[in-house]
Every structure is written in C-alpha cells, then in structure tokens.
Amino acid sequence: MYNNFEICDLPLSLKSNRTRVERFLADSGLRLEDVDYYAAVTDDDGNIIAGGGLQGNVIKCIAVGEAARETGLSNKLISHLITMANQQGATLVKVFTKPDNRTVFESMGFKLIASAPHAILMENGMKGIGAYTDYLRRTRAGRPDGAAAIVMNANPFTIGHRYLVAQAAPEASTLYVIAVREDRSVFSYKERLAMIQAGCKDFDNVVVVEGSDYAISELTFPTYFLKQVTDVTDTHITLDLDMFARHIAPALGVTTRYVGSEPIDALTARYNELMLQQLPQHGIMVKTVERLVLDAQPVSASLMRQALKGGSLTLAATLVPQTTDPYLIAHLASDALRAELNTTPKPGLVDQHDNGAHQDMDLALMNKSIDALHPYFVELALHGYSCGEEYELPDAQVVRRIGIQAEQAMLKATGGVNTHRGALFSMGLTTLAAAWCITRDGIVSSKQLRELIMQVAGQFTPTAGTHGNNAVNAHRVQGALDLAKAGYEQLFNSWLPAYRHSLDANDPTACHRLLLLIMSQLDDTNVIHRVGYDQAQQVKQEARALLDNYSTAGMEAMNRDYMARNISPGGSADMVALTIFIHTILN
Numbered sequence: 401m402y403n404n405f406e407i408c409d410l411p412l413s414l415k416s417n418r419t420r421v422e423r424f425l426a427d428s429g430l431r432l433e434d435v436d437y438y439a440a441v442t443d444d445d446g447n448i449i450a451g452g453g454l455q456g457n458v459i460k461c462i463a464v465g466e467a468a469r470e471t472g473l474s475n476k477l478i479s480h481l482i483t484m485a486n487q488q489g490a491t492l493v494k495v496f497t498k499p500d501n502r503t504v505f506e507s508m509g510f511k512l513i514a515s516a517p518h519a520i521l522m523e524n525g526m527k528g529i530g531a532y533t534d535y536l537r538r539t540r541a542g543r544p545d546g547a548a549a550i551v552m553n554a555n556p557f558t559i560g561h562r563y564l565v566a567q568a569a570p571e572a573s574t575l576y577v578i579a580v581r582e583d584r585s586v587f588s589y590k591e592r593l594a595m596i597q598a599g600c601k602d603f604d605n606v607v608v609v610e611g612s613d614y615a616i617s618e619l620t621f622p623t624y625f626l627k628q629v630t631d632v633t634d635t636h637i638t639l640d641l642d643m644f645a646r647h648i649a650p651a652l653g654v655t656t657r658y659v660g661s662e663p664i665d666a667l668t669a670r671y672n673e674l675m676l677q678q679l680p681q682h683g684i685m686v687k688t689v690e691r692l693v694l695d696a697q698p699v700s701a702s703l704m705r706q707a708l709k710g711g712s713l714t715l716a717a718t719l720v721p722q723t724t725d726p727y728l729i730a731h732l733a734s735d736a737l738r739a740e741l742n743t744t745p746k747p748g749l750v751d752q753h754d755n756g757a758h759q760d761m762d763l764a765l766m767n768k769s770i771d772a773l774h775p776y777f778v779e780l781a782l783h784g785y786s787c788g789e790e791y792e793l794p795d796a797q798v799v800r801r802i803g804i805q806a807e808q809a810m811l812k813a814t815g816g817v818n819t820h821r822g823a824l825f826s827m828g829l830t831t832l833a834a835a836w837c838i839t840r841d842g843i844v845s846s847k848q849l850r851e852l853i854m855q856v857a858g859q860f861t862p863t864a865g866t867h868g869n870n871a872v873n874a875h876r877v878q879g880a881l882d883l884a885k886a887g888y889e890q891l892f893n894s895w896l897p898a899y900r901h902s903l904d905a906n907d908p909t910a911c912h913r914l915l916l917l918i919m920s921q922l923d924d925t926n927v928i929h930r931v932g933y934d935q936a937q938q939v940k941q942e943a944r945a946l947l948d949n950y951s952t953a954g955m956e957a958m959n960r961d962y963m964a965r966n967i968s969p970g971g972s973a974d975m976v977a978l979t980i981f982i983h984t985i986l987n
Contacts, residue, residue: 405441405473407480410451412438421461424448428463430498431632435460439480441473452477457490462497474504482508482524492525494613513614514646516638529647532612536651539576539609548572548656549649551615553701555585556727557595558720560660560699563692568658569603571687576652581611586705591727591778598723609652614643633667637674645682656685663691663698694719708732711984717838726781726835729985733777733831736981737770737823740973743911745955747919748962749973756959757930757968760817769820772813776806780828781835788839793852794832796859803828822880822926823974827981829853829884834985844985850887857884875933877923880971888978890921895979903983912955914979918972919943926970939967 410417412435421440422432435453438461443449450473452462459481464474478495485493495505499520502512510522513529523529540547548568554561569575577600579593587595593610600606648654657679662669676686691698699719707716708728716728741763744751755762779802787794806824811817833852837844862869862881872879878886898917902910920943927936946954962968 405476407439407441407477410438410440410448420448421451424451424465425461425463427465430461430463433460437484439477439484441477450474450477452481454481454484457485457488457493459485459493459495459497462495462501474501475508478505478508490525492523492528494521494523494528496521514639514643516635516642518635519639521639521643529614529643532614533647533651536609536648539607540574540652543574543607543653545653546572546655547574547576547653548658549576549578549652549654550658551578551580551644552596553580553582553585553616554587554592554596555701556587556592556704556720557599557724558699558701558704559694560692560701560719561596562599562721563699564658564660564689565600565603565606567689568687569606572605572656574653575603575606575658576609576654577606578609578615578648579611580616581613586731587727595724595727599721601723615648616640633670634674637671638678640671641675641678645679645684649682649684654684656687658687658689660689661691664700664702708735711980712987713834713838713844713985714987722839722842723785725838726785727778729831729834729838730774730777730781732984733827733981734770734774736977736984737773737820737827738767739911739980740977741766741770743915743976745952745959746912746915746973747955747958748968749970754959754963757963757966761814761819765814765817766819768813769810769817772809773806773820773824776802776809776824777828777831780832784832784835785839788836791840794836794856796856799828799832799856800860820974822971823977825880826884826888826974826978829856830978830981830985832856846892846982846986849982849986850892853884854887857881871925871928871933875923875928877925877928879925880974883975888982891975891979891982894921895975896983899979899983909950909952911976911980912952913947913950915969915972915976916943916947916950918975918979919969920947922972922975924969924971927967930966930968935965935967939969 410421412418412421418432421438425432435455438451438453440448440451448465450464453460459478462474462478482493495510497505497520498518499515502520502522505522508524510524512520512522514521548571550564550568552561565575565577577596579589579596581589583589585592589611593608597608600608657675659672659675662672672688676688679686693699697703704716704719707719708731713728713732717725720728741750742752744753746756748757750756750758750761750763750766752763780799783798783802784794803824806828807821810820810824830849830853833849833856834844836852837848841848860881862872862879869879871877872882895914895918899910899914902913907913920940924936924939927939942958946958
C-alpha cells in the first residue's frame with residue numbers, strides 16, 4: 401500500500417502544517433517539541449501516516465500511524481532524518497523517543513545511553529558518550545575512588561556557588577565541579593567555565609570539569625531551560641540522572657553528589673527531590689547543603705542577574721566572588737551599547753525603526769557587531785583585573801593588541817563596516833579601568849575611574865588618517881582620544897548628572913534627552929566629517945532647541961531631516977552608551 405511513498409518537508413512555520421503535525425502526534429500520545437525540520441509521509445488524501453523531526457542532530461517527535469507500522473516506513477523515515485543531519489555536518493545523531501521504539505533504532509545502529517519510564521535517549525555515530533567518558537577518565541587518572549561531584553550552571557558564578565564548593569570540598573577526596581554546557585544563559589558557556597575555574601582555583605582538591613551534552617543539557621533536560629514544571633519534567637529529570645549514574649559518575653569514580661537547597665525555583669527543587677530518590681538506587685549518595693543566605697535572602701544567580709539588569713554593579717558585586725567581577729563589567733558594557741542602539745527614535749542613527757542616515761548599517765548588523773566585540777570587553781576586563789591584583793598599571797601594549805583584535809573581529813562580523821570603532825575605544829578603556837578599580841579597591845569610584853582612564857589614554861597617540869583625527873586637526877576640536885585623556889570631563893560634570901536626574905524622575909525618555917544633551921555640547925567628529933564644521937554647529941543648536949521643548953514627534957521629525965541631510969551623530973551615540981555604562985558601574 402505504501403510502496404511508492406515520498407518523504408516531504410512540512411515547514412512548521414505554516415500554521416496549517418503545525419496543526420496537522422500536532423494532531424498526528426497526539427494520536428500517538430506525543431506532543432510537538434521544538435524542531436528545525438519536520439518530515440512526513442502522507443497518504444493519497446494528504447493524511448500524515450509517518451513523521452519525524454530534527455533539531456540540530458537530535459531526532460524528535462518520531463511516530464508512525466497504526467495502519468502503517470508493519471510497512472517499514474519508520475526505518476526509511478529515520479534513514480532520511482539521519483541523512484539530513486549528516487548533510488548539515490553532524491557525525492553523531494541522537495534520538496529522544498518512546499521505549500517502544502528501542503528495537504527499531506537498535507536495528508539501525510543506535511545505542512541506548514539513558515532511559516526513563518516514558519522515554520529513552522539513544523545515539524549513533526562518532527564521538528558520543530564514549531568520547532566524553534574517556535575525557536572524564538583521563539581527568540580522573542591517578543585520583544582515588546570515592547570522589548564527589550557538583551553540577552552547576554553558574555550563570556554567573558556567585559558566592560553561593562563558592563559556598564557550596566567550600567562545604568563539599570573538605571568532605572571529599574576529590575571534588576569534581578561539572579559546568580553545564582549550553583549557550584542559552586546570559587553568560588556564555590566559555591565565560592561560565594572560566595568563572596568557575598577562577599572561583600575554585602584556591603581549593604587544592606577541586607577539579608573543574610568541562611560540560612557536555614550529557615549533563616543538564618538541552619538534550620537530556622530541555623525543560624530546565626524553560627524553567628517551568630510540566631508533566632514531562634520528571635521524564636527529563638530522570639533521563640538526566642540516569643545519564644549521570646550510568647556514565648559520568650563511574651568515569652570519575654563519584655560516589656557522592658552535592659546539591660544546594662532550592663527555596664525559590666520550583667523546577668530545581670523538583671530536580672533535587674528526584675535526585676534524592678533516584679541516585680541512591682545507583683549507589684550514589686546525595687548531600688544537600690543549605691543555601692547561603694545574605695541579608696535574610698537566599699543567594700542565587702537569578703538575584704544577581706536582577707541586580708545587573710537593574711543597572712547596579714555595586715549590588716551585583718556583593719553577590720559574587722571578586723573573580724566574577726570582570727565578567728559583570730564586560731556584560732554591562734555590552735548592555736549599554738544595546739541600550740543606546742535600542743533607543744528609538746533617534747535622529748540620523750540606526751534604531752529599531754530605521755537605519756537613520758546609514759546605507760550600510762541596520763539593527764541586525766549593529767547587534768552582530770556588539771556580539772563580536774563582547775569577548776574582547778571580557779578580555780580587557782580580565783587584564784584590568786589582573787593588573788589591579790598586582791597593583792600595576794594596565795599594559796598599553798596589551799590593551800592595544802586586544803583593541804586591534806576586537807576591531808578585526810568587528811569588521812569580520814559586519815563585512816567591513818565600521819559600526820563601533822569609536823565605541824570600542826571608549827567602552828574598552830572604561831571596561832579595563834573599572835575592572836582594575838573594583839579589584840584593587842572593592843568598588844569603582846568616579847575619581848579613581850577617571851584617573852586611571854586618563855593614565856592609560858595618555859599612553860596612546862592619535863591614529864593618523866582617520867575621519868575623526870582629520871576633523872581634530874582641521875578644526876581644533878576634541879577627538880575620542882582627547883576626551884579620554886581629559887577623563888571624559890563633560891560626561892562626569894554634565895551628561896551623567898542629567899541622565900541620573902531623568903532616571904530618578906522615572907522619565908521614560910531619559911536616553912533620548914541624554915542623546916540630545918550630548919549632541920548639543922559635543923563637537924561630534926562624525927557629523928563634522930559628513931557635513932562640515934558649520935553644519936555641525938547648527939546640529940548642536942537644533943539639539944538644544946529640541947531638548948528645551950522635547951517631544952517624540954520632534955525626534956521623529958529631526959530623524960527625517962537628518963536622513964535627508966546625511967547627518968549621523970555617531971560620536972554622540974558612543975557617548976550615550978558610555979554614560980549609561982559609567983552610570984551602571986558607579987551605581
């Protein structure tokens with residue numbers, strides 16, 4: 401009956417296709433999960449008789465209608481999905497499916513790696529769970545059995561995480577801290593791993609272990625990243641714990657797993673509950689450490705992120721060890737750039753509505769540029785941190801090297817478009833100085849921040865041939881380097897107080913008013929380059945007039961005018977981002 405079948409793609413972006421697939425899966429007791437691709441076999445009437453999805457290298461939502469289960473369609477469908485994954489570069493294919501399908505997948509070379517009453521996880525290909533356990537065994541080499549483990553996301557690494565490590569380490573021969581490997585968190589996996597390593601470096605028996613797809617990942621525990629308890633949560637938790645007990649614990653010689661108590665997050669609390677029930681069945685003891693409390697409130701990464709989102713480095717820094725501070729500062733720098741970018745409307749500048757006076761930039765490109773620069777803000781912050789630890793001034797040669805690499809990464813990401821060269825200098829310099837200050841003094845003060853910015857900037861010379869330097873030489877105005885050498889005097893004396901006054905008044909137009917204030921005072925070399933010195937002075941007067949009689953309609957009208965006149969106050973935009981950034985690191 402189904403000999404001449406055709407496997408077709410059903411784009412789930414079409415509502416009609418999604419509805420058809422959802423109904424088909426429901427008939428098999430399944431639900432549609434996130435997939436990038438869904439393939440199906442249909443009968444002559446268009447009814448789905450077999451289907452399966454693919455998310456990355458993971459086969460999901462595989463089902464065959466009852467009338468077609470003896471036809472061999474499932475094998476052909478699975479072969480098709482494997483081929484699709486291989487064409488996308490996957491050398492390892494995994495499947496998340498019902499236990500009833502185990503035999504079918506085993507016949508096609510898949511091996512079981514974790515099981516739960518209502519689901520199993522299998523894989524087929526190169527460098528699977530065996531490669532990860534080989535790495536774990538190499539890490540363990542020469543260390544005794546009876547070790548302990550902690551699995552942590554550390555988004556970011558807080559004093560609460562360090563407290564858990566400090567409680568567990570004295571009780572273990574070796575304590576392995578496994579970093580959750582994923583990039584859906586605020587802080588990237590690379591950053592979180594580095595934070596954990598730095599925060600645990602003074603414990604002699606603590607070994608920080610790289611994460612994988614096999615410990616609290618989107619593969620084994622997808623609901624973790626949704627942060628809600630559903631009827632499938634227990635299945636995901638059980639799969640993750642089974643994976644740990646079957647593969648990870650034996651490879652490391654772990655007989656005890658430590659976990660912090662969870663008074664806030666219902667999902668993590670349920671995970672802990674099932675861990676206490678299930679791991680002892682595999683001979684693994686579970687020990688719960690009461691969460692660290694600060695000012696009558698449990699310390700958590702989410703609490704720290706709230707402080708960061710609220711624009712307060714001072715509060716956020718009380719919740720993390722000093723080794724995490726550079727990462728907070730770097731994130732505040734990137735956040736400030738996005739805050740300026742997302743301010744809408746803006747005159748002549750890229751925002752969420754249009755590209756302003758730019759033909760070669762848009763919102764997506766600017767965001768790509770910020771993403772490209774972010775790792776270098778981290779690197780600059782880490783350099784400032786290490787110099788602050790040693791009470792040394794930052795090395796200008798190191799700063800210059802990082803800056804050049806950052807600019808190259810930006811240009812590569814944008815296809816050669818100069819999106820943030822000016823911002824890179826001012827934000828990078830301030831990131832470096834802030835990390836140095838907080839490491840040495842425990843806080844960032846405006847006086848110390850300005851002094852260090854001036855000292856580091858004083859080691860640089862102007863870059864000849866740039867539009868900004870040409871404007872400086874022709875019209876005797878201050879360029880980006882001059883502003884830094886003066887310790888951003890206008891920013892601290894005028895722009896920052898005005899911005900804070902707007903925030904204190906809960907003014908939703910605080911960023912717009914800040915931009916106009918800066919435009920009215922700054923000799924913007926970007927404007928001078930585009931339209932000349934005289935028109936640049938006119939722009940300052942126009943900005944002052946609109947600031948004195950502010951309206952959104954006025955901003956929109958100015959934007960249309962500046963688009964027509966090819967005016968883009970990019971230097972002012974850089975100073976908006978810098979003002980926001982300095983506010984957050986001093987706040």
